[in-house]
Amino acid sequence: xxxxxxxxxxxxxxxxxxxxxxxxxxxxxxxxxxxxxxxxxxxxxxxxxxxxxxxxxxxxxxxxxxxxxxxxxxxxxxxxxxxxxxxxxxxxxxxxxxxxxxxxxxxxxxxxxxxxxxxxxxxxxxxxxxxxxxxxxxxxxxxxxxxxxxxxxxxxxxxxxxxxxxxxxxxxxxxxxxxxxxxxxxxxxxxxxx
Numbered sequence: 001x002x003x004x005x006x007x008x009x010x011x012x013x014x015x016x017x018x019x020x021x022x023x024x025x026x027x028x029x030x031x032x033x034x035x036x037x038x039x040x041x042x043x044x045x046x047x048x049x050x051x052x053x054x055x056x057x058x059x060x061x062x063x064x065x066x067x068x069x070x071x072x073x074x075x076x077x078x079x080x081x082x083x084x085x086x087x088x089x090x091x092x093x094x095x096x097x098x099x100x101x102x103x104x105x106x107x108x109x110x111x112x113x114x115x116x117x118x119x120x121x122x123x124x125x126x127x128x129x130x131x132x133x134x135x136x137x138x139x140x141x142x143x144x145x146x147x148x149x150x151x152x153x154x155x156x157x158x159x160x161x162x163x164x165x166x167x168x169x170x171x172x173x174x175x176x177x178x179x180x181x182x183x184x185x186x187x188x189x190x191x192x193x194x
Contacts, residue, residue: 006073013072056083144179
């Protein structure tokens with residue numbers, strides 16, 4: 001009988017807690033492709049993805065050694081969340097630098113939200129926004145990409161979009177529906193991979 005993913009994760013964590021460097025290498029080998037895939041999708045920069053990946057492995061190993069992983073069966077989620085946090089911290093540092101030099105003022109509203117939002121909510125909202133934009137960019141049809149981006153991301157007026165994309169106002173809702181269906185198909189495929 002083959003071991004389940006949660007059993008394998010628990011075994012790896014147990015090994016790392018025992019100081020077994022082979023378990024650390026096994027963890028990296030087992031999860032590095034998925035981590036690299038997610039990071040490249042989120043940041044579109046292979047060098048940055050590699051840097052964040054290395055920092056993620058350092059933090060994950062350190063936190064496991066310190067017994068900070070509450071549920072060993074959730075190792076994969078722990079790795080991905082650590083990576084997402086590292087990437088977000090990188091972007092926040094970049095934004096602070098831009099704001100200090102006066103370049104980032106236009107981006108300020110992207111991270112601002114109600115003061116009642118927790119850091120986790122802000123992170124989730126930011127990550128979701130990045131993922132949505134990534135999926136839109138991966139749509140095969142340029143018209144789909146432009147329509148969804150203009151209507152949902154830039155919240156442009158329907159009549160403006162119709163005029164500029166030569167879409168009949170009566171057919172706009174049907175065209176938008178088909179775009180959303182293609183987006184949904186791609187979105188579900190991406191979610192299965194994550």
